[in-house]
Amino acid sequence: MKKISYLIVSLSILSTTLSSAQNKKATAPKTFPAEVARPKLVVGLVVDQMRWDYLYRYYNRYTNGGFKRLVNEGFSVENTFIPYTPTYTACGHTCIYTGSIPAIHGIIGNDWYDPQSKKNVYCTEDSSVTTVGSTPSSEGNMSPKNMLTNTITDELRLATNFKGKVIGISLKDRGSILPAGHAANGAYWYQGSTGNWITSTFYMKEVPTWIADYNKLKLANKFYAKNWETLYPINTYVNSTKDENAYEGKNSTFPHLLAQNIDKNFDAIRSTPYGNTITLDLAKLAILSEDLGADNITDFLAVSCSSTDYVGHAYGPNSVEVEDTYLRLDKDIEEFFNYLDKKVGKGNYTVFLTADHGAAHVPGFMKENRLPSGVVSDREIANKLNAYLNDKFKANNVVLKSMNNQIIFDHDKTDNGNVSFDVIKAASIEFLKKLDGLANAVDIAKISQSTLPEIQKKMITNGYNARRSGDIYYILNPNWFNGSSTGTTHGNWNPYDSHIPLVFMGWGIKPGATNKTHYMTDISATLAALLHIQMPNGCVGEPITEITNK
Known part of the structure; x- marks a missing residue:
């Protein structure tokens, strides 16, 4: 019995020693050379x-x-x-x-x-x-x-x-x-x-x-x-x-x-x-x-x-x-x-x-092969939206421009009109959704409340700078872009x-x-x-x- 007890104690001590050594090895600090190695170029x-x-x-x-x-x-x-x-x-x-x-x-x-x-x-x-x-x-x-x-x-x-x-x-x-x-x-x-x-x-x-x-x-x-x-x-x-x-x-x-x-x-x-x-x-x-x-x-x-x-x-x-x-x-x-x-x-x-x-x-190449595609124009989007808002609210050209897939409003007009800016934005979003080639549109300031897929929501949020970005972001259908009928572009x-x-x-x-x-x-x-x-x-x-x- 004494031999068995001694063996058990010995094994216990050995186990503790090995465990301690392993822990020390695992937590040992990483060693670096005398100088930090870097490439020359x-x-x-x-x-x-x-x-x-x-x-x-x-x-x-x-x-x-x-x-x-x-x-x-x-x-x-x-x-x-x-x-x-x-x-x-x-x-x-x-x-x-x-x-x-x-x-x-x-x-x-x-x-x-x-x-x-x-x-x-x-x-x-x-x-x-x-x-x-x-x-x-x-x-x-x-x-x-x-x-x-x-x-x-x-x-x-x-x-x-x-x-x-x-x-x-x-x-x-x-x-x-x-x-x-x-x-x-x-x-x-x-x-x-x-x-x-x-x-x-x-x-x-x-x-x-x-x-x-x-x-x-x-x-x-x-x-x-x-x-x-x-x-x-x-x-x-x-x-x-x-x-x-x-x-x-x-x-x-x-x-x-x-x-x-x-x-x-x-x-x-x-x-x-x-x-x-x-x-x-x-x-x-x-x-x-x-x-x-x-x-x-x-x-x-x-x-x-x-x-x-x-x-x-x-x-x-x-x-x-x-x-x-x-x-x-x-x-x-x-x-x-x-x-x-x-x-x-x-x-x-x-x-x-x-x-x-x-x-x-290129949309022409895509259509040649029966694949969906198309082209929109920033100028046409801005003009159509202005015409719609002018007719609906008697708002005088409150859209400054469409660029970078964004609608930019003239805040001197939207902040001093008879209709609230939120109402103008909501109406604009519903109108944009009906245009050919546009899949969706969202109020950038309220993007967290939107039903956009998470990847689109995240990418729009990451691209939004409060001092430099527009008011509404519109999303185009796949392989649609702002451009001409020849050549191609990017941005989506x-x-x-x-x-x-x-x-x-x-x-x-x-x-x-x-x-x-x-x-x-x-x-x-x-x-x-x-x-x-x-x-x-x-x-x-x-x-x-x-x-x-x-």
């Missing part, structure tokens, strides 16, 4: 209007070093969605880099109506600054001042005590300025009237020599002289419809003749794949000239390829033009990655690729506009993929976790733990 690649399915639609035609390399060497977050509406360029670039939503960061569209100044506001306009790098024009009167929050690029500047460099590059001012943030070393965008890359006095008094020298080359002329032929024999473009269709933009037949633009129309480069080529060429030059990634203090290069958006708007997702643009962009990205490997070193940089929004199929809540690619590759990233739902707001939170820096000050996203948990 972070590169953000935003492909304007890139639908998620483009990663795979043309996959078999991509090179091994471009999009395929991203998917195979990187980590793809397959179900990444935009969490707000409307889904426009300025909002998307801002959301990616702030981790925030229009309700907080304030960029509710490419432009909006400001009730205080009673005028339209462009997202990056700033009358207090002027053009640098070219002749003065409104194209250079730009800054990030309308963005109310900071960005992950700003947080990197803060974390490195402003030693880490941040540069933004895009054909579009909004695609360069908003990602680069408030504290950037530079943001450069393309001036279509001269063919120069410019900035503003918000950043500097004069452009650096490498920008000035690059501008002298007028590279648009070089590409104009080549015209735009398909990269491969046109009969191999089996992922597209026939080359010419009435519902595509003007001059929709290959080859696209560009030589007539030499020294005349520098802006035309935007609507060709070559706009992406010169953008990525300038990005390489920025790495070389600014010594980005040359030391152990992390730098950040924010690049937006905008020509995909211009081509997409003109011809639509099923066009030969869009397919050729992505095949050419794939080669440009391959060359860019090869340059990063050589200059910064493979494994020394982290790159992520995403999009600011997607795009709907639907997956074709809100489902975007997101792939991380390089330093700190293990190959893989997840089909778990994540959001555009999670990008900055994930970067903050990877870099061990603070999230942007308006961030509502969460780190993608499939990437950050090693």
Whole structure:
């Protein structure tokens, strides 16, 4: 009995000892190296209007070093969605880099109506600054001042005590300025009237020599002289419809003749794949000239390829033009990655690729294939609603405009009329619901009381900024949009506009993929976790733990 009792006590002591050891091991603090490890360079690649399915639609035609390399060497977050509406360029670039939503960061569209100044506001306009790098024009009167929050690029500047460099590059001012943030070393965008890359006095008094020298080359002329032929024999473009269709933009037949633009129309480069080529060429030059990634203090290069958006708007997702643009962009990205490997070193940089929004199929193409679609007009919606309210309440043109899927009322009139504003809004909502193409309409101030599906309610709420948004939000039927009968656009809540690619590759990233739902707001939170820096000050996203948990 004594032996048995002794054995039981011994086992009890051993069990307690092992349990204690395991608990100590489980709660032991994580150890870090003497210095926090970070990549030498972070590169953000935003492909304007890139639908998620483009990663795979043309996959078999991509090179091994471009999009395929991203998917195979990187980590793809397959179900990444935009969490707000409307889904426009300025909002998307801002959301990616702030981790925030229009309700907080304030960029509710490419432009909006400001009730205080009673005028339209462009997202990056700033009358207090002027053009640098070219002749003065409104194209250079730009800054990030309308963005109310900071960005992950700003947080990197803060974390490195402003030693880490941040540069933004895009054909579009909004695609360069908003990602680069408030504290950037530079943001450069393309001036279509001269063919120069410019900035503003918000950043500097004069452009650096490498920008000035690059501008002298007028590279648009070089590409104009080549015209735009398909990269491969046109009969191999089996992922597209026939080359010419009435519902595509003007001059929709290959080859696209560009030589007539030499020294005349520098802006035309935007609507060709070559706009992406010169953008990525300038990005390489920025790495070389600014010594980005040359030391152990992390730098950040924010690049937006905008020509995909211009081509997409003109011809639509099923066009030969869009397919050729992505095949050419794939080669440009391959060359860019090869340059990063050589200059910064493979494994020394982290790159992520995403999009600011997607795009709907062209209504003409949809109808050709017996699929529902249609087009509405902001002007017609505003005019019809005004006529109805004038007739019903003798209200004198109380609707200022329809924009960003919102009705904006003239509050000087609605607040001083004989009929309450609530009555006017209720009548307007019932009228809007009866218009062709409109699925629903809601009083934004009372959206919590609406019967909208939760996803629509959430996205509208996230897109609503109390000082900048309108009064009524209207929802279009699937594949209906504000636009013309040719080409396409975006802006709605639907997956074709809100489902975007997101792939991380390089330093700190293990190959893989997840089909778990994540959001555009999670990008900055994930970067903050990877870099061990603070999230942007308006961030509502969460780190993608499939990437950050090693």
